[in-house]
Amino acid sequence: MALKFLATLLRRLLNFSKRKVTMPESIDLAIAPHEIIVRGIVYPFFYSNSKKRLDKQAFLPPKGKNEVSTYRNRYANDHICKNSATTLQLGTNKYCGLAIFLAEHISHLNEATELEMKAQMISTPLDKNNQHIKDRIATANEEGKPFHADLVYDFIVMEGQPNTPIRKYAEALTKIAQYYHDPYPDQPNWRGEKLEWKS
């Protein structure tokens, strides 16, 4: 009797251990060097259709700021990146594709002696109200943009004045970044070539 009970208990324990328990994935605030960073691109001011060339405007911050919004492909698949980027459509601009680079490229640029400034990638998960989640660990499947990260420059741009160091840095990053044109920019979800770094 006791043996039968122990066998049943053992079987239940084994079954329990085999059961798949899916926990929501936590957002790791440390961005790994090989992570793909994604930036939404709008036409005509981030990308030239006639020259098929990305412009440095894509990596310049607005007045009084030093950060540029990006997404971490590790936590946001290609569809999520595209669907988030399409919310950038404003004014005469229109979403046209996605640009990618690796987090380690920022470290490499920081070592370039000809550039007079540095930058870093910082994970800045956003909640459904676009507020930076600071008081808890964000999870990959929650509402908002938990996959959000900022490219943060150590230089705040002055409105209406030349900001040569940051433009030089953005130009260097533009040369590294790879642009993926969206063949169906007006439709939801990414149907273009899979986002991956081509070395």
Added chain:
Amino acid sequence: MISLPPLPYIDPYKSNQGLYEQPVSYSKNTISLRFEVKPAFVNSVRILNHIDQIFERMNAIANLPENWNGQGASIINRQTLQNSLKFLSIVGENITMSLDSENIMPTPYGTIELEWRTNDKLLSIEIGINKIGFFSQFPDQNNPHSNGFLFNGIKIPRDLTQAFIKFFQA
């Protein structure tokens, strides 16, 4: 497409400069941007078509709404637009004619970039409310640059002039 306004007849023997003027709608107001052209070029269709493209681009930039990139971009200040055209007026036709209108770009913080590019050379100029900055990239890695000099609408500094000469050297 902005249509060309009728041009006044300018006698090249009596006047030093022609004046090409184009109204540009700007934040619900209309301002007039001016571009000066030497009389010898006033009747050149090629030059005026090119200037027309530059005005078309400037018009698009002038009409950008606040937050045009969805991330807090500034509108472009009227003085910055005027400075950009003044700058193009004084650098000369050859340089202006080699500027692709697509290489006139607004920045998210309210300045205007003018860029000259080839496969291995770059001269990138940034015009603001009262200053101009620039950087360059040349094959010899000797790349003149400036973080900003005051612009009075009359002269450009020697460093930038030399950068232009270097860029257009064969």
